[in-house]
Amino acid sequence: xxxxxxxxxxxxxxxxxxxxxxxxxxxxxxxxxxxxxxxxxxxxxxxxxxxxxxxxxxxxxxxxxxxxxxxxxxxxxxxxxxxxxxxxxxxxxxxxxxxxxxxxxxxxxxxxxxxxxxxxxxxxxxxxxxxxxxxxxxxxxxxxxxxxxxxxxxxxxxxxxxxxxxxxxxxxxxxxxxxxxxxxxxxxxxxxxxxxxxxxxxxxxxxxxxxxxxxxxxxxxxxxxxxxxxxxxxxxxxxxxxxxxxxxxxxxxxxxxxxxxxxxxxxxxxxxxxxxxxxxxxxxxxxxxxxxxxxxxxxxxxxxxxxxxxxxxxxxxxxxxxxxxxxxxxxxxxxxxxxxxxxxxxxxxxxxxxxxxxxxxxxxxxxxxxxxxxxxxxxxxxxxxxxxxxxxxxxxxxxxxxxxxxxxxxxxxxxxxxxxxxxxxxxxxxxxxxxxxxxxxxxxxxxxxxxxxxxxxxxxxxxxxxxxxxxxxxxxxxxxxxxxxxxxxxxxxxxxxxxxxxxxxxxxxxxxxxxxxxxxxxxxxxxxxx
Numbered sequence: 001x002x003x004x005x006x007x008x009x010x011x012x013x014x015x016x017x018x019x020x021x022x023x024x025x026x027x028x029x030x031x032x033x034x035x036x037x038x039x040x041x042x043x044x045x046x047x048x049x050x051x052x053x054x055x056x057x058x059x060x061x062x063x064x065x066x067x068x069x070x071x072x073x074x075x076x077x078x079x080x081x082x083x084x085x086x087x088x089x090x091x092x093x094x095x096x097x098x099x100x101x102x103x104x105x106x107x108x109x110x111x112x113x114x115x116x117x118x119x120x121x122x123x124x125x126x127x128x129x130x131x132x133x134x135x136x137x138x139x140x141x142x143x144x145x146x147x148x149x150x151x152x153x154x155x156x157x158x159x160x161x162x163x164x165x166x167x168x169x170x171x172x173x174x175x176x177x178x179x180x181x182x183x184x185x186x187x188x189x190x191x192x193x194x195x196x197x198x199x200x201x202x203x204x205x206x207x208x209x210x211x212x213x214x215x216x217x218x219x220x221x222x223x224x225x226x227x228x229x230x231x232x233x234x235x236x237x238x239x240x241x242x243x244x245x246x247x248x249x250x251x252x253x254x255x256x257x258x259x260x261x262x263x264x265x266x267x268x269x270x271x272x273x274x275x276x277x278x279x280x281x282x283x284x285x286x287x288x289x290x291x292x293x294x295x296x297x298x299x300x301x302x303x304x305x306x307x308x309x310x311x312x313x314x315x316x317x318x319x320x321x322x323x324x325x326x327x328x329x330x331x332x333x334x335x336x337x338x339x340x341x342x343x344x345x346x347x348x349x350x351x352x353x354x355x356x357x358x359x360x361x362x363x364x365x366x367x368x369x370x371x372x373x374x375x376x377x378x379x380x381x382x383x384x385x386x387x388x389x390x391x392x393x394x395x396x397x398x399x400x401x402x403x404x405x406x407x408x409x410x411x412x413x414x415x416x417x418x419x420x421x422x423x424x425x426x427x428x429x430x431x432x433x434x435x436x437x438x439x440x441x442x443x444x445x446x447x448x449x450x451x452x453x454x455x456x457x458x459x460x461x462x463x464x465x466x467x468x469x470x471x472x473x474x475x476x477x478x479x480x481x482x483x484x485x486x487x488x489x490x491x492x493x494x495x496x497x498x499x500x501x502x503x504x505x506x507x508x509x510x511x512x513x514x515x516x517x518x519x520x521x522x523x524x525x526x527x528x529x530x
Contacts (some may be wrong), residue, residue: 071083073412081114127223145165226259230246236469243275244462251289265359275364343526375400414483416514444468
């Protein structure tokens, strides 16, 4: 029997699985006590769930050594985040001798794990409550809008990708001051991040694509996320018709599927022969949507063949997961309630096959990627690599071959890696990301061109692809030298990798986290539920 494994956020009380020591003296406890503040009990729960369900659970110390309750902060969420950051540093990747969750721009911060207060989960389900735009440095002294969500406060104000920001709240000193993996003062970077991501109002002076000055005053408000930021078709002649789509977030199937269907139906009707999927800022989201996008892209001849395998830790596979029985969910189809402890976490029980969607049948797909391309985006790309000609254009991706499901603890949602993935060719473990133009990742490595809007044929990364489709070769380019339609390298204060790092650094500050790869697809029960 199968049941849909939906991510539904319910209020779940503090777990009752904490075990009490024979001693009432907390200094002598070898395990958690049921006595303590609400924060203390949540901290214990975070540790205990990680010790049971974390992909690398066997690298974690025991409770008495780790001491979850020692992570204090005036903000409960910060205290929990600090605890989770510490937990994330124990498991060491033998390929790098660094933690699997080592985060280069901010060592000691978890690369994947995070505590959500409901904000990220709401965004995944199609609702956000911010300004509706993100920013990125095109150069040290050149801050730009990287994208705008339609219908958001920024979208309604007419702001667009490529607009240069010259002043925020009257401050014109916006230059990037953390060049080189987090070195520098970070004063300006913190100012920009707080103004854009952690305030309710913002006033900006900008220059549009023509150099005209624009003043904008925005307030945060709720809006529905449209993850399709742009779609268009280019006729390159000689039978080459290119479909281009910017897909910015793997939101829920209910939100994303109708939008994707409309785009791909149009591509089919226009006879698209080559596909470009722009995931340059897509930090991930729901597994079910990633699978659906892959099914829209994959050739029809691959229908029914293996897409990928999922690997959980030995506790989950063997059923040694009593805490997951506290994670109850309601069946949206009206069936009985169920809990995460009832699922089959074996490899065989989680194999996913392709199920071709739509009628588009192409043999080649170009993915535009950057350091903000993560998790479910990388899952989609990796699943297609053995099945068709996959080309990589842009900068090195984030590197997240692991995913998670939601674990509710009081008013917070815990996200830690519970599984890893491998495609049909056994390719996985891409912790360092996909690096375009290197072995295994055919394509070209170049700067993200923030001076042009999405779909502009003169935008640097898209221009590379248009040239390749027409000529069979990418424009002459090596990293750090001038390239087609990009800024001259002599004008660049960043290398490609530094620009990539700056973008990830800014986007991940102050809780603006990459979302990840969230399990919400169909799983089998260990046994039928009556």
